[in-house]
Amino acid sequence: MSKITTATLRKFKQEGRKFTALTAYDASFAAAFDSEGVDVLLVGDSLGMVLQGHDDTLPVSVEEMAYHTRCVRRGISRSLLMADLPFMSYATPEQAMTNATKLMQAGANMVKIEGGQWLLETVSMLTERGIPVCAHLGLTPQSVHVFGGFKVQGRDADNAQRILDEAKALEGAGAQLLVLECVPASLAQQITEALQIPVIGIGAGKDTDGQILVMHDVLGISSGYIPRFSKNYLKQTGEIREAVKAYIDEVQQGQFPAEEHTFN
Ligand code: KIV
Secondary structure: OOOOOHHHHHHHHHHOOOEEEEEOOOHHHHHHHHHHOOOEEEEOOOHHHHOOOOOOOOOOOHHHHHHHHHHHHHHOOOOEEEEEOOOOOOOOHHHHHHHHHHHHHOOOOEEEEEOOHHHHHHHHHHHHOOOOEEEEEEOOHHHHHHHOOOOOOOOOHHHHHHHHHHHHHHHHHOOOEEEEEOOOHHHHHHHHHHOOOOEEEEOOOOOOOEEEEOHHHHOOOOOOOOOOOOOOHHHHHOOHHHHHHHHHHHHHOOOOOOHHHOOO
């Protein structure tokens, strides 16, 4: 099986073929997800919540992200490996360069950063120097305290327009993927159609090019709050590899996310 690259994902978009992504934080789960055919694995800073037990992602360090990226890299043979730059590790373009370098040297194929307009210079600088960037808009969890909670974004016309404009500007600056989190499905559809680059949704409806979920939600082992947009596939299948296969199958068939997982 040939390796997934950003070019593969762009081809999937052009062909209208839906792709899947999951978070992974260690070599064993990464190997299982990779061999079942998950296209993109994300070492998410969600590890601050699901592995470390914090209330949000803010305490995660670059060193912790690099450690988990090295672990996941050892389990992968096909999937594209993306790693999150954590809170305040890319506040300036120079910091972004230093810290993205650490994640790429730990084995990432690309880095993900949260934010819009203020990141344009950073996206160009990283891309020009050989570090592919996935942008992340909508509910960007590192800004949870600015939002006043984990809330759906882009519900009103002004904010929806801002997110659309920022998505176009990030693509123009060189971003090669976009994650859209917790936005109304109609906005996600509009952005997906407006961009050449693939758009991955989480809580963004069924019309994005790909879907991503946190592995702990798919396996039903997240403690506390279970997001409405996620789905426990282990409950319906009873086995981890079967759960992953069911997730891939439902995304490819357009069955996940269903109406009950969608914000309108
Ligand atoms: O950190 C993470 O797991 C993420 C996904 C929710 C997209 O950013």
